[in-house]
Amino acid sequence: xxxxxxxxxxxxxxxxxxxxxxxxxxxxxxxxxxxxxxxxxxxxxxxxxxxxxxxxxxxxxxxxxxxxxxxxxxxxxxxxxxxxxxxxxxxxxxxxxxxxxxxxxxxxxxxxxxxxxxxxxxxxxxxxxxxxxxxxxxxxxxxxxxxxxxxxxxxxxxxxxxxxxxxxxxxxxxx
Numbered sequence: 001x002x003x004x005x006x007x008x009x010x011x012x013x014x015x016x017x018x019x020x021x022x023x024x025x026x027x028x029x030x031x032x033x034x035x036x037x038x039x040x041x042x043x044x045x046x047x048x049x050x051x052x053x054x055x056x057x058x059x060x061x062x063x064x065x066x067x068x069x070x071x072x073x074x075x076x077x078x079x080x081x082x083x084x085x086x087x088x089x090x091x092x093x094x095x096x097x098x099x100x101x102x103x104x105x106x107x108x109x110x111x112x113x114x115x116x117x118x119x120x121x122x123x124x125x126x127x128x129x130x131x132x133x134x135x136x137x138x139x140x141x142x143x144x145x146x147x148x149x150x151x152x153x154x155x156x157x158x159x160x161x162x163x164x165x166x167x168x169x170x171x172x173x174x175x
Contacts, residue, residue, distance in 0.1 A: 004164030005073065005083045006146055007032070008155045009092065017087040028121055030083065030095055032074045032156060035116040038103045039071035047071050070156035075101045077120050084146070084159075084167060091132040091171060095122035126171075133167075133174050142166040 010019035011033050024030055036054035039047050048068035055064075077083070083095040099121035126132065138146055142163040147153060159167075 003078070003081045004159045004161060005077065005081060006086055006157055006159055007074070007083050007095075008086045008153070011155070013088055017090075017092060020085055020087055020092050024085070025093070025124060028098075028123065029119040030085070030097075030122050031117045031119045032071060033117065034067045034071060037067065037071070038116075039075050039118055040101065040103050042071075044068045044072050066155055070154050071118065073158055074118060074120070074156045077101060082125075082164065083122070084164070085132075086135070086147075087132070089136070090134045091138075091167065093132060094125035094168070094171070096125055097122050133171050137170055137174070139166050139170065 007030060008016065009024060009030075010016045012019075034047075034051055034055070037047060037050040042050070045068070048064045051064040051067040077097045077100075079097055079099060081097040083097065084091050085093045085095055097120060101118055101120045103116065103118050105116050135143075135147060145163040146159050146167055
């Protein structure tokens with residue numbers, strides 16, 4: 001059985017759509033920031049500690065709490081899982097995970113992609129159709145469950161099946 005997740009494609013709100021369409025989609029590799037931190041095999045506490053050291057002035061979506069919560073979830077993705085890729089106030093695509101997470105150089109979030117980051121291979125469900133939906137089109141009953149956790153927006157988070165299916169139905173209804 002597949003699990004469902006939501007991933008913000010990039011920390012820069014204005015660059016999220018471009019980063020997905022110009023970096024992640026062509027390479028078929030989703031990536032997550034905090035490139036100075038290798039989360040593979042690390043505990044959430046170690047990840048948070050490493051982020052505090054590597055990014056002493058981190059705030060916003062780059063903060064240590066967000067990394068501590070988001071990086072282990074990203075690393076736990078398995079083939080067959082579905083990820084709603086979030087852009088700037090919209091769901092851009094649905095990624096079907098096809099491999100396991102790895103840490104490597106390239107496709108990163110800084111220096112035009114020339115940095116380290118954690119990545120995972122995927123197949124796009126919408127495959128360049130650009131037929132996602134605006135986040136405000138997510139049904140009200142599911143909105144906060146899909147986009148927030150404990151009142152905060154996480155870069156990466158697991159979402160429950162009923163909420164995921166509601167989003168999927170909204171996307172399919174817009175095509």
